[in-house]
Amino acid sequence: MNPFVSFTRKEFYHIFRDVRTMAILLIIPVILIILFGYAISTEIKSSPLAVLDYSRDEVTNRLTEQLQAGEYFTVYRTVDSYEEVETLFRQGKIRLAVVFPAQFSSTGQPAVQILADATDPNEATALLQYATAIISTSGVAGGNLSAEAGRPGVVPTANLLYNPQMKGAYNFVPGVMGLILILICSMMTSVGIVKEKESGTMEILLVSPLKPVYIILAKATPYLLLSMINIATILLLSRFLLDVPVAGSMILLVSISILYALVSLCLGLLISTVADTQQAAMLISGMALMLPVMLLSGMIFPVENMPWILRVLSAIVPAKWYIIAVKDVMIKGLGIEAILNEIGVMLCMILFLIAVSVKRFKTRL
Amino acid sequence: MHVIETDKLTKRFGNFTAVDRISFRVESGEIFGFLGANGAGKTTAMRMLCGLSVPTSGKATVAGYDVYKKSEQIKKHIGYMSQKFSLYADLKVWENIRLFGGIYGLSEKRLADKTDELLHTLNLENERNALVGSLPLGWKQKLAFSVAIIHEPAIVFLDEPTGGVDPVTRRQFWELIYDASARGITVFATTHYMDEAEYCNRVSIMVDGRIEALDKPSVLKETYHAENMNEVFRSLAKKATRGE
Amino acid sequence: MDSVVVNHIVKTYGDVRALTDISLTVEAGELFGLIGPDGAGKTTLFRILTTLLLPDSGSALVCGLDVAKDWREIRTRVGYMPGRFSLYQDLSVEENLSFFATVFNTTVKENYDLIRDIYVQIEPFKNRRAGKLSGGMKQKLALCCALIHRPDVLLLDEPTTGVDPVSRVEFWDMLDRLKKQGIGILVSTPYMDEASRCDRIALMRDGRCFTTGSPGHVCQSFQKLVYSVRSANMYKLLADVRSWPGTYACYTFGDSHHLTLKDDAPNLENLETCLKEKGHTDVLLNPVKPGVEDCFMELGAN
Numbered sequence: 001m002n003p004f005v006s007f008t009r010k011e012f013y014h015i016f017r018d019v020r021t022m023a024i025l026l027i028i029p030v031i032l033i034i035l036f037g038y039a040i041s042t043e044i045k046s047s048p049l050a051v052l053d054y055s056r057d058e059v060t061n062r063l064t065e066q067l068q069a070g071e072y073f074t075v076y077r078t079v080d081s082y083e084e085v086e087t088l089f090r091q092g093k094i095r096l097a098v099v100f101p102a103q104f105s106s107t108g109q110p111a112v113q114i115l116a117d118a119t120d121p122n123e124a125t126a127l128l129q130y131a132t133a134i135i136s137t138s139g140v141a142g143g144n145l146s147a148e149a150g151r152p153g154v155v156p157t158a159n160l161l162y163n164p165q166m167k168g169a170y171n172f173v174p175g176v177m178g179l180i181l182i183l184i185c186s187m188m189t190s191v192g193i194v195k196e197k198e199s200g201t202m203e204i205l206l207v208s209p210l211k212p213v214y215i216i217l218a219k220a221t222p223y224l225l226l227s228m229i230n231i232a233t234i235l236l237l238s239r240f241l242l243d244v245p246v247a248g249s250m251i252l253l254v255s256i257s258i259l260y261a262l263v264s265l266c267l268g269l270l271i272s273t274v275a276d277t278q279q280a281a282m283l284i285s286g287m288a289l290m291l292p293v294m295l296l297s298g299m300i301f302p303v304e305n306m307p308w309i310l311r312v313l314s315a316i317v318p319a320k321w322y323i324i325a326v327k328d329v330m331i332k333g334l335g336i337e338a339i340l341n342e343i344g345v346m347l348c349m350i351l352f353l354i355a356v357s358v359k360r361f362k363t364r365l
Numbered sequence: 366m367h368v369i370e371t372d373k374l375t376k377r378f379g380n381f382t383a384v385d386r387i388s389f390r391v392e393s394g395e396i397f398g399f400l401g402a403n404g405a406g407k408t409t410a411m412r413m414l415c416g417l418s419v420p421t422s423g424k425a426t427v428a429g430y431d432v433y434k435k436s437e438q439i440k441k442h443i444g445y446m447s448q449k450f451s452l453y454a455d456l457k458v459w460e461n462i463r464l465f466g467g468i469y470g471l472s473e474k475r476l477a478d479k480t481d482e483l484l485h486t487l488n489l490e491n492e493r494n495a496l497v498g499s500l501p502l503g504w505k506q507k508l509a510f511s512v513a514i515i516h517e518p519a520i521v522f523l524d525e526p527t528g529g530v531d532p533v534t535r536r537q538f539w540e541l542i543y544d545a546s547a548r549g550i551t552v553f554a555t556t557h558y559m560d561e562a563e564y565c566n567r568v569s570i571m572v573d574g575r576i577e578a579l580d581k582p583s584v585l586k587e588t589y590h591a592e593n594m595n596e597v598f599r600s601l602a603k604k605a606t607r608g609e
Numbered sequence: 610m611d612s613v614v615v616n617h618i619v620k621t622y623g624d625v626r627a628l629t630d631i632s633l634t635v636e637a638g639e640l641f642g643l644i645g646p647d648g649a650g651k652t653t654l655f656r657i658l659t660t661l662l663l664p665d666s667g668s669a670l671v672c673g674l675d676v677a678k679d680w681r682e683i684r685t686r687v688g689y690m691p692g693r694f695s696l697y698q699d700l701s702v703e704e705n706l707s708f709f710a711t712v713f714n715t716t717v718k719e720n721y722d723l724i725r726d727i728y729v730q731i732e733p734f735k736n737r738r739a740g741k742l743s744g745g746m747k748q749k750l751a752l753c754c755a756l757i758h759r760p761d762v763l764l765l766d767e768p769t770t771g772v773d774p775v776s777r778v779e780f781w782d783m784l785d786r787l788k789k790q791g792i793g794i795l796v797s798t799p800y801m802d803e804a805s806r807c808d809r810i811a812l813m814r815d816g817r818c819f820t821t822g823s824p825g826h827v828c829q830s831f832q833k834l835v836y837s838v839r840s841a842n843m844y845k846l847l848a849d850v851r852s853w854p855g856t857y858a859c860y861t862f863g864d865s866h867h868l869t870l871k872d873d874a875p876n877l878e879n880l881e882t883c884l885k886e887k888g889h890t891d892v893l894l895n896p897v898k899p900g901v902e903d904c905f906m907e908l909g910a911n
Contacts, residue, residue, distance in 0.1 A: 010704070010708050014700075199698070200691050200695035204696075204709070206684075207661065207684050208684060364662060402745070402773040403744035403746075403771075501647070502648055531649075531905075536861050539861060557773055558800070560863035582864065593863060595774055598775070
C-alpha cells in the first residue's frame with residue numbers, strides 16, 4: 001500500500017480511538033454558536049428602563065407604550081423625580097431613563113431627555129440609538145413637531161445594509177468559523193506531530209525512508225476533513241438556528257475556508273517545529289493563535305478603533321482576512337472579485353509559512 | 366510481628382484475575398524479594414498493599430492496618446519508590462528532600478538535620494543545589510531511596526529500583542537497603558536482576574497471578590536443583606500460561 | 610563488508626562529553642554488545658549510527674555508507690529499536706506491524722519468513738493495542754517492526770531493559786537466529802550477564818569504550834585474582850572483608866561476595882583467621898574466574 005495512504009489511515013485511527021478528544025472537537029462549534037448566539041449576545045434585549053414623565057398626557061403615554069412594545073426595552077417603573085432615577089441607576093435596576101418635560105406635546109419644541117448608564121459605553125451607545133430611533137420614528141413627536149412648527153424638519157433616514165435587524169450573528173458566525181478552523185487545524189496538527197516526538201515514534205519515522213512531507217501531509221489530512229465537518233455544522237446551525245443564510249456562493253465560501261484551513265495547518269506545523277512537548281504546543285497555539293483571533297480579528301472588538309500598533313498587528317492575524325472574506329461572501333453575497341485582496345494575503349501567508357516550516361523541520365534529532 | 370500479612374488476596378479486572386489468592390507474611394526488618402515475569406501481577410499486588418487499589422476479595426494488613434478500611438493510615442507508614450517516578454527532576458536535591466519530608470510531616474528542625482545527614486551518607490554534599498535531573502541515574506536512585514525512607518516508615522516498597530543502574534552503584538544501592546533493614550525498616554522489593562534476589566532474606570516468585578514459590582534463596586535453589594536464582598526463576602516462570 | 614565501522618567518534622552536548630573517541634567494528638553476521646550502564650553514551654552512539662545525530666568529529670560507516678553523507682540510503686537499510694518503547698500505543702499489534710511495513714515500502718507478507726519465529730509468539734494478541742502488552746511482548750513487537758523491511762544491520766538500544774529474565778533469554782535466542790541470516794547486530798544492554806550471549810563486546814562507561822573483544826577475551830584481560838567469599842552473616846562479612854588490609858575491593862555478587870586483592874601472592878589463611886576471630890562461621894573462600902561484571906566493576910573503581 002502507498003505509505004501516504006497507510007499513514008493517513010493511522011492518523012484516523014488515532015483520532016477515532018481518542019473518543020473523548022474527537023467528541024470535544026465535534027461539539028465545540030455547536031457550543032460556541034449557542035454561546036455567542038444566546039448567552040453572550042451583544043444585542044440589546046429587554047433592557048430595564050425608567051420613565052420620568054412630568055407631562056403625563058396622551059402623547060407621552062403613547063411614547064412610553066411604544067418603548068415598552070418593542071423587544072429592546074421593558075419599562076421597569078414610572079418614577080416621579082430625578083432623585084428616584086438616580087437611585088435606580090445606582091442600584092443597577094435600570095440601564096436607561098427617559099424624561100418627558102412638563103407640557104411635552106404643547107410646547108413648540110418638544111424635547112426628550114434620555115439618560116443612560118455609560119459604565120458600559122458600547123451598550124449605552126446602542127441603547128441611546130435604539131431609544132432615539134423608537135421615539136423619532138414613532139410618528140408622534142416628529143409628526144407633531146413638523147406639523148405644528150410648520151417647517152419641514154430634516155428627517156434623516158438611515159438604512160442598515162446587509163444586516164437590517166442588526167443581528168450579532170452576522171458578525172460572530174464568521175468569527176466562530178475563523179476560530180474553529182484555527183483551533184482544529186493548528187492546535188491539533190501541532191499537538192499530533194509533537195506527540196510523535198514525545199512518544200519516540202518520530203525517531204523511528206525519521207530513521208525510515210518516509211519523506212517528512214508525507215508525515216506532515218498525512219497528519220494534516222484528517223484535521224482538514226474534521227474542520228470541514230465543523231464548518232458544515234456551523235453553517236447549518238447558523239442557517240436553521242440563527243436564521244443567517246449564506247447569501248453568496250457556497251463553493252466560494254468553502255474554497256476560502258479550505259484556503260484558511262491551509263494557513264492554519266501551516267501555522268500548526270511551524271509550532272510543532274518549535275515545541276517539544278504536547279503541553280508546550282497546546283500553550284503556544286492557545287496564546288499565539290486563539291487570543292489574537294479573539295481580540296485582533298475584529299470578531300469581538302472593532303479593529304478600526306484600536307491604536308495603530310494593534311491595527312498593524314491585526315494585519316498578520318490570518319483570521320482577520322478570513323473573517324472579512326467570509327463576511328463579504330456569506331453576508332453581503334459578493335463574488336470572488338470582491339475578496340481577491342484577502343485571498344492574496346492568505347496565499348502569501350501559506351507560502352511564507354511553508355518556506356519557514358520546511359526549513360525548520362529537522363530530518364535529524 | 367508481621368508487617369505484611371495477606372490471606373487469599375485477589376484482584377480481578379472483569380474476568381481477568383490479575384492477582385489470584387496470594388497469601389504470605391513478611392516479617393519486620395526483613396528484605397523481601399517479590400519476583401515475577403512481566404505481567405505476572407506484581408504491580409497489581411503491590412498497589413493493593415500500598416492502599417492504592419482496593420482488592421476484589423481476601424484479606425491483607427500492612428503495618429497492622431487493614432487495606433480495605435485504613436488505606437490512609439497505611440500511606441503514612443510506608444515509603445514507596447519506583448524506577449519510573451521517584452523525584453522531581455526540575456527541583457534541586459535539597460528541595461526534593463524538603464518536599465518529601467514536608468509531605469510526611471517532619472518538623473523544620475528534624476528536616477534540616479535529616480537533610481544534612483542524608484547528603485553526608487550519600488556523599489552528595491556538593492550536589493545539594495544541583496537539579497536532580499542533572500544527576501546520574503544511580504545517584505538519583507540512591508537519593509530517591511533515602512527520601513522514600515526519610516520518615517522512617519515501617520516498610521518501604523521498591524518497584525524495580527535498580528533498572529539500568531551501573532553495577533557499582535547498584536551494589537551501593539543494596540548496601541543502603543541493608544542499612545535500612547538493619548534499622549528495622551522492612552524492605553519489599555521487585556527486581557529483574559537475579560543476583561539481587563540473592564541479597565533478599567526471602568523471595569517469592571509470582572507466576573500467572575499466584576505465588577508459586579516462597580522461601581530463602583538457598584532453600585529455593587535446593588528445591589529446584591538450581592545453581593542460582595536465575596535458574597530457579599526460569600524453571601518457574603516457564604510454566605506461565607498467561608500469554609501476557 | 611563490515612556492518613558498522615566507527616572511527617574515533619566524539620560528540621559533546623554543551624560542556625558534556627557524551628562520547629570520547631569511540632572506535633569499533635561490527636562484522637556482518639556478528640552480534641556485538643555494548644555493555645554499559647545508563648549514561649554511558651550508548652544511546653548517543655546509536656543516534657549517530659542511525660543518522661539522527663551528527664558526530665562532532667570522527668566518522669562512521671553503516672553498511673559501508675557514510676552516516677553524514679549517505680543518511681538517506683542508510684535509513685532504508687537499518688532496523689532500529691530505540692531505547693524507549695516507540696510504537697503506537699493506541700494501534701493494535703497487527704496495525705503497528707503493517708504500518709511500519711508500508712512506511713518502508715514493503716508488506717508484512719513479503720518478509721514474513723524473517724519475523725515468523727518472533728511473530729508467532731505475539732500473534733495470539735494481534736488485535737490487542739500495543740499499549741496493553743507486557744514488557745516482553747512489547748519488545749518482541751518492536752523487534753518485528755524493526756525487522757519488517759529486512760534490514761542489513763540491526764541497531765538495538767537496550768532492548769531488554771525492564772524485561773523479565775525469561776523474556777530476556779527468549780529475546781537473545783531470537784538475536785542468535787537473526788545473526789545466522791547474515792544480519793550484523795549492534796545491541797546495548799545494562800545487564801552484564803547478557804554479555805556472554807554476544808560474539809564480541811565493548812565495555813562502555815562515561816562516553817568511553819574500554820576493553821573490546823570476545824567476552825572470554827575481555828575476562829582474561831582482567832589482571833587481578835578474584836575470590837568468592839561466603840559466611841553465615843553476609844552483610845557483616847562485607848564490612849569485615851573490606852577492613853582486612855590485603856583487600857583491594859570487595860563487593861556483593863549474588864550469593865557470595867567477590868574479593869580482589871592488592872598483591873599477587875595473598876596470605877589467605879590470614880584472612881580466614883581474621884574472619885573467624887570476628888565471629889564468622891561457615892567461612893568459604895574459593896578462587897573464581899572473573900566475569901564481565903568483575904571487569905566492569907574494575908573500570909568503575911579506576
